[in-house]
Amino acid sequence: TIPLIIDTDTAQDDCIAILAGLLDPVADLRAITMVAGNVGFEQQVANAHLTLNVAGRLGTVPIHRGCTQPLLRHWESAEDVHGDGSGGLSIPSDSLVEADEHAVQALLRLTAEAPGELSIVAIGPLTNLAAAIVLDRGFASRVKTLVIMGGSNNARGNITASAEFNFYVDPEAAQVVLQAGFGDLRIVPWAPLTLSDATFPRADYDRLGALGTPLAGFYHRMCAATIDYDESVGIDGSTHPDSLSVAVLLHPELVTAESGYRVDVETASELNRGMSVMAWEKFDLPVNAQVIEAVDGAAFYEYLGGILATPTTPN
Ligand code: BDR
Ligand code: CA
Numbered sequence: 001t002i003p004l005i006i007d008t009d010t011a012q013d014d015c016i017a018i019l020a021g022l023l024d025p026v027a028d029l030r031a032i033t034m035v036a037g038n039v040g041f042e043q044q045v046a047n048a049h050l051t052l053n054v055a056g057r058l059g060t061v062p063i064h065r066g067c068t069q070p071l072l073r074h075w076e077s078a079e080d081v082h083g084d085g086s087g088g089l090s091i092p093s094d095s096l097v098e099a100d101e102h103a104v105q106a107l108l109r110l111t112a113e114a115p116g117e118l119s120i121v122a123i124g125p126l127t128n129l130a131a132a133i134v135l136d137r138g139f140a141s142r143v144k145t146l147v148i149m150g151g152s153n154n155a156r157g158n159i160t161a162s163a164e165f166n167f168y169v170d171p172e173a174a175q176v177v178l179q180a181g182f183g184d185l186r187i188v189p190w191a192p193l194t195l196s197d198a199t200f201p202r203a204d205y206d207r208l209g210a211l212g213t214p215l216a217g218f219y220h221r222m223c224a225a226t227i228d229y230d231e232s233v234g235i236d237g238s239t240h241p242d243s244l245s246v247a248v249l250l251h252p253e254l255v256t257a258e259s260g261y262r263v264d265v266e267t268a269s270e271l272n273r274g275m276s277v278m279a280w281e282k283f284d285l286p287v288n289a290q291v292i293e294a295v296d297g298a299a300f301y302e303y304l305g306g307i308l309a310t311p312t313t314p315n
Helices: 013-023 041-054 103-113 127-135 165-169 171-178 190-197 202-209 214-222 224-232 241-250 297-308
Strands: 002-008 027-034 063-065 119-122 146-149 185-188 255-265 276-279 289-295
Touching (some): 002 013, 027 103, 041 063, 041 214, 063 103, 127 171, 146 241, 185 255, 190 297, 214 224, 214 297
Parallel strands (some): 027 063, 119 146, 146 185
Antiparallel strands (some): 255 276, 255 289
């Protein structure tokens, strides 16, 4: 099995990513760490609990609260895209089971207990990981594989014309993490990858939602706000950058093209704040990440269908 931690700003596809990390038989999900991003922090914590709840796994994986704001910037949400990210579901506050330990401490402890064994899938802004690096320079060398959902490799953004949301929200953190010397760092860029290979047209989204399990119904509700939003901006379907990131860690055979790049994040410009600059081999710069360029989209769709078809008894 593959032991992993998911670092997340839980709303919509983050929830589906957690389901993959939780239910895929090859995965051993050790912790969920929360970072400020998509929606209000309390709502994100509730959304993570909703996700464990529908899988009947409340209390089996620790949920750690992490950084509630970016390193230098004011927190900005993506509530226009996600609403509150709950799919209209709610959970009583007395059902919340949270770990006392801060997410950054948990990242440091868990990787110290099993150096070189744990992988991390980071699907929100990179504040928690940057804080872990600042606290402990050895952190990066203890992580087996780090998969980051962030940036774009053709400069098409989703929060500004040039920036992808996760890098935009905390660009300084993204730059710290990218330059920290992780031995195996893989990037799932928002564009063009997820738009071409991890976007399901509405008929396919509806087909997943009709699989007849609690998880399928949950998926359909959870992703309703984003598919409506995406269609309103001309994207043909439901986008799945976060669940794809978990999938490529657990099933690298889904990847059909990737290359080494030198990746930096713009922190000085106002116009291009958070833009990822992915320098290809022509520039002969030291490579710091493998950027995933294509995946088998049909196989990824089948994969998610398999996760959502898993029978569960909600808590
Ligand atoms: C990223 O931003 C969030 O809205 C999604 O969950 C994903 O992690 C895409 O830019
Ligand atoms: Ca996310």
